[in-house]
Amino acid sequence: MSELPLVSAIVTTHNRADLLPRALDSVAVQSYENIELVVVDDGSDDPFRSIVAKYEDILPVRYLRNEQAHGACRARNQGIEAASGIFVAGLDDDDAWTEDRIEKLVKAYDDDFAFVTSDVQMMYEKGAPVWGKPKVISLEKLLYSNYVGNQGLIKKERLLKVGGFDESLDAAQDYDLWIRLCERFGPIKNVQQPLQKVYLDHDGERITNPKDQLRGYLAFYQKHKKKMNRSQRKYQLYNIRKATGKVSGLSELLGWVPPHRWWKEIKSWILKTFMSK
Structure with missing residues (x-):
């Protein structure tokens, strides 16, 4: 185990006690043998410490709680700052990993790329199509659209060098971060297998306020339009x-x-x- 680089799985959560265990279960069953779990509870009405504590016999666990919600960006940055791993891998509390996700992403990692991501299975109520992405996601492609989605396996030091998630944005925070990483460290590598499940069949409360999403996307556009x-x-x-x-x-x-x-x-x-x- 000591020969494998430590990966910090960061799960940010807010008022989703019914969905969170599915995400945490998918971390706990990873085939990769050197993972720590970092959970950031962003001001949930009831603390989730008891839910998270159930995983302490399986892998190292850190539980951080904000008494007041600070939003998705701050919660994710808190998780990154607290992570002990060489690599950081984010997971939303309503999604799940396949059992071999981290093993395959670590195996595919290459320092010549900014980071590594994967295809995604979109879990609708009436079906589960796969979102297939290009094998290499260049900055040119990224400036058209967020080909990455919302997660990847990234070196913590690289995230810190670009300043993490931009807490001034109300939307497109992940997209903004991918562009900055791609500018600094090169194109993004994609494993063309669906190693993550994104669930779109529920109406659970989200950390980001939907009313702010348009304003946030406009701010994102203004921030990057000179590159386009x-x-x-x-x-x-x-x-x-x-x-x-x-x-x-x-x-x-x-x-x-x-x-x-x-x-x-x-x-x-x-x-x-x-x-x-």
């Missing part, structure tokens, strides 16, 4: 318009979206339409 070419800016603005319900139909898609993204947008619309019915 005209095509990337148009696509980012299209996504902002789509989020506010201002996209009226196919003509806007053809006018705002670059041709290489048309099929992606059509597939996304089909998936959301049929999985949500």
Whole structure:
């Protein structure tokens, strides 16, 4: 075990006592043998210490609690700061890892890449399609869209060097961090296997306030737009318009979206339409 680098699994949580055990179970059963669990309880109405304590016989556990909620970014940064591992791997409290996720990500890790991530299985009530990502996610791709999603396996020292999550943003905090890591350390490597399950079949309370998401995305866009070419800016603005319900139909898609993204947008619309019915 001592020859394996320590990985800190960081789970941030807020008022999800019914969902949290699924996430923690998926950490506890990892095939990788050198993991610590860091749970940041961001001001839940009832402390989750008793839930987390059940895992102390399985792996090293740290439980941090904020008496008042500080939001997703601060909670994640607290977890990173408290982590003892060389690597940090985040996990949302409503999602889960496959048993071999950390083993495969550590095996695939390469310092020539900013970090490593994987494909994702999207868990809808009516199906579980796989979100397949490119094998290499370049900065050029990333400035069009968040190809990474919300998690990866990253060296703690690299996260600290770029300043962690931007606590001034109300949305797109993970996307913003991926761009900064990619700028500093190179492209992102993707393991083309679904090693994480993202659950979209519940209405649980989230750390981020949905009312702030649009404002946060606009702030993200303003922060990074100088790095974007005209095509990337148009696509980012299209996504902002789509989020506010201002996209009226196919003509806007053809006018705002670059041709290489048309099929992606059509597939996304089909998936959301049929999985949500």
